[in-house]
Amino acid sequence: MDPTNPNTLFGIADFKHAAAGSIFGIQAGWNWHVAPAWVAGVEADVQKSWQSESACTYACLPTSTPPALLSITDQQSLEWLGTARLRLGWLSPGGSLLYATGGLAFGRVDQNLSMTGLAFFAAGPTAGASFGATMLGWTAGAGVETPISDKWSVKAEYLYVDLGTMSDTLISGLSPGAALFYGFPTVTTTSSSRVHDNIVRAGLNYHLDTVGTMKPTPPAEPNATSTASNWTGFYGGIDAGGALAHNPTFNPQIFGPVANFPVAGIDSYTHAPIGGLIGGQVGWNWRAQPNWVVGAEADLQWLHQSDAACISECLPLLAATIPGILLGLTDSESLKWLGTARLRAGWIAPNNTLWYATGGAAWSRVQDTLTVLAAPPFFGPGVSPTTTFNHDKVGWTIGGGVEVPMWERWSAKLEYLYVDLGSVSDTAVTPLDTPPSFHPHS
Amino acid sequence: MLVGDWVEVRRLKQISTGEGAFMSIIYHSSPHGGRKTLSQSDGDRNTANVLGSIDHAYDQVVYGLLRAGDRHDGGDPISSPPERVSGRSTMRPLFAVSLGLLAMASCDVAMAAKRPVKLAPKPLPAAAADPWNGFYVGVNGGGSLSQNHT
Numbered sequence: 001m002d003p004t005n006p007n008t009l010f011g012i013a014d015f016k017h018a019a020a021g022s023i024f025g026i027q028a029g030w031n032w033h034v035a036p037a038w039v040a041g042v043e044a045d046v047q048k049s050w051q052s053e054s055a056c057t058y059a060c061l062p063t064s065t066p067p068a069l070l071s072i073t074d075q076q077s078l079e080w081l082g083t084a085r086l087r088l089g090w091l092s093p094g095g096s097l098l099y100a101t102g103g104l105a106f107g108r109v110d111q112n113l114s115m116t117g118l119a120f121f122a123a124g125p126t127a128g129a130s131f132g133a134t135m136l137g138w139t140a141g142a143g144v145e146t147p148i149s150d151k152w153s154v155k156a157e158y159l160y161v162d163l164g165t166m167s168d169t170l171i172s173g174l175s176p177g178a179a180l181f182y183g184f185p186t187v188t189t190t191s192s193s194r195v196h197d198n199i200v201r202a203g204l205n206y207h208l209d210t211v212g213t214m215k216p217t218p219p220a221e222p223n224a225t226s227t228a229s230n231w232t233g234f235y236g237g238i239d240a241g242g243a244l245a246h247n248p249t250f251n252p253q254i255f256g257p258v259a260n261f262p263v264a265g266i267d268s269y270t271h272a273p274i275g276g277l278i279g280g281q282v283g284w285n286w287r288a289q290p291n292w293v294v295g296a297e298a299d300l301q302w303l304h305q306s307d308a309a310c311i312s313e314c315l316p317l318l319a320a321t322i323p324g325i326l327l328g329l330t331d332s333e334s335l336k337w338l339g340t341a342r343l344r345a346g347w348i349a350p351n352n353t354l355w356y357a358t359g360g361a362a363w364s365r366v367q368d369t370l371t372v373l374a375a376p377p378f379f380g381p382g383v384s385p386t387t388t389f390n391h392d393k394v395g396w397t398i399g400g401g402v403e404v405p406m407w408e409r410w411s412a413k414l415e416y417l418y419v420d421l422g423s424v425s426d427t428a429v430t431p432l433d434t435p436p437s438f439h440p441h442s
Numbered sequence: 443m444l445v446g447d448w449v450e451v452r453r454l455k456q457i458s459t460g461e462g463a464f465m466s467i468i469y470h471s472s473p474h475g476g477r478k479t480l481s482q483s484d485g486d487r488n489t490a491n492v493l494g495s496i497d498h499a500y501d502q503v504v505y506g507l508l509r510a511g512d513r514h515d516g517g518d519p520i521s522s523p524p525e526r527v528s529g530r531s532t533m534r535p536l537f538a539v540s541l542g543l544l545a546m547a548s549c550d551v552a553m554a555a556k557r558p559v560k561l562a563p564k565p566l567p568a569a570a571a572d573p574w575n576g577f578y579v580g581v582n583g584g585g586s587l588s589q590n591h592t
Contacts, residue, residue: 018587018588020587021585022584022585022586023583023584023585023586024581024583025582025583026580026581026582027579027580027581027582028578028579029578030577030578031573031575033574033575039574047582049586051587051588053588078586091574150573157582157584195588197586198586198587199585200584200586201583201584201585202582202583202584203580203582203583204580205578206578206580207576207577208576208579230470234470235468235470236469237468244587272588409470410468411470413468
């Protein structure tokens with residue numbers, strides 16, 4: 001097969017691998033209290049990862065007899081991940097460290113490619129291979145760390161990881177019949193994937209050794225206006241951040257009448273809309289116990305989160321008379337806004353930093369756009385190939401965060417929310433205008 | 443042409459808008475009466491201060507009334523605190539208690555500030571290990587989500 005010759009291309013799929021999973025690991029580091037309010041340091045960590053995802057798509061066997069699809073399953077997983085980073089942090093008045101971090105990242109990525117096509121491969125109905133690579137890239141992120149005793153501290157952290165591009169090539173021998181039919185003995189499948197990762201984690205640190213001691217500071221005088229650290233009363237604020245979704249998508253292509261299209265296609269992949277958000281929140285805190293706070297919070301964010309997948313389907317028309325042609329399907333998904341109404345319950349650390357869990361209701365607008373493209377005159381004249389669907393969805397959310405008193409009436413928080421909005425189902429029906437020769441009875 | 447032929451694209455998906463990391467800046471309104479931020483020891487000291495002032499005010503009221511009553515009865519001036527008052531002044535101390543309670547009810551922090559009970563200065567905390575200097579080890583756990591363009 002000549003990749004530069006479109007006549008020999010079986011199909012191209014362009015989608016996102018949105019692998020999700022948990023991680024667990026260890027870290028070690030060193031802090032240097034460079035100035036009263038500033039801390040620098042280094043940290044290294046290594047984690048076992050259970051992050052994996054499979055995508056299944058179809059390519060067209062253009063002139064196969066009988067018409068058939070070639071299914072391709074691409075499974076990708078992150079086996080482990082390590083980082084070596086610098087940290088630079090600012091100590092809040094209460095003694096929590098708000099830090100930025102960045103450095104090197106490295107990890108092991110495994111990929112399994114498998115293809116299935118009847119009477120197509122020399123080795124049988126299925127051909128495939130496994131690949132693996134230890135990749136080196138970079139990471140950047142931020143976090144909050146709070147001492148909870150003389151030797152222990154807890155932290156919450158976000159890391160963005162870029163491990164670069166992973167490319168694998170699978171060369172499969174064709175069956176004698178297929179080789180004779182197509183005129184080449186092998187088929188080449190290339191997978192190229194850019195590997196990113198978004199990590200949200202919590203950590204517990206034990207401080208083995210300390211150099212010097214903290215300078216004792218006089219106890220803070222009671223301040224009637226220091227309401228941020230009271231954890232009582234109403235509050236309002238703004239928020240900004242990012243969002244990344246993991247939306248498994250199932251796309252059956254149904255052609256009708258079925259007698260004309262004996263083979264349909266089914267794609268299974270994951271939409272991974274990513275983007276920024278900005279919004280605001282209001283809430284109310286009640287200090288139910290000296291070290292415990294409960295409250296309620298509502299927020300609304302503008303979202304700019306979108307993703308598109310482009311899948312080429314095979315239109316396996318009549319056997320022996322009509323060659324198969326490709327049908328392009330572009331599936332775009334975006335989220336326009338997001339609101340939540342949640343309860344909060346939190347623990348106040350000795351330095352008055354609030355660590356909390358939260359959960360409640362969530363709602364959002366989901367917009368899907370389906371576009372089908374094929375060489376004319378496959379669709380009827382004047383038919384729009386694009387259909388847009390809007391869904392206002394209600395679901396639930398759960399998460400956690402840390403909120404640090406900063407100044408008299410101000411605090412800052414770092415929060416993670418998982419949002420589940422259920423499922424959406426769209427159906428686009430597009431009239432066809434096929435050449436007369438495509439019709440079995442013409 | 444195939445009249446009535448069509449292609450139907452169906453899609454079913456799960457939607458999770460995501461996993462977001464949010465950074466927020468929050469403004470806190472003033473709680474009722476400007477509730478103070480006090481540590482436990484500060485609170486104890488402040489409470490002692492108020493109550494001490496109340497007791498002091500009560501003593502002053504009772505003591506003053508008793509002195510006035512004694513002068514009215516023509517008795518000997520009372521030079522000792524009310525708890526040492528003899529039985530013949532029973533009714534007046536009861537009245538005085540009532541006044542004392544009223545005084546206590548209307549007593550506020552400002553009054554306490556006028557006549558604070560002198561407490562020993564709070565000692566500075568002992569020098570503690572600096573968690574922001576030196577080595578540390580730890581464990582972590584969480585979730586990861588990738589978006590790998592393929």
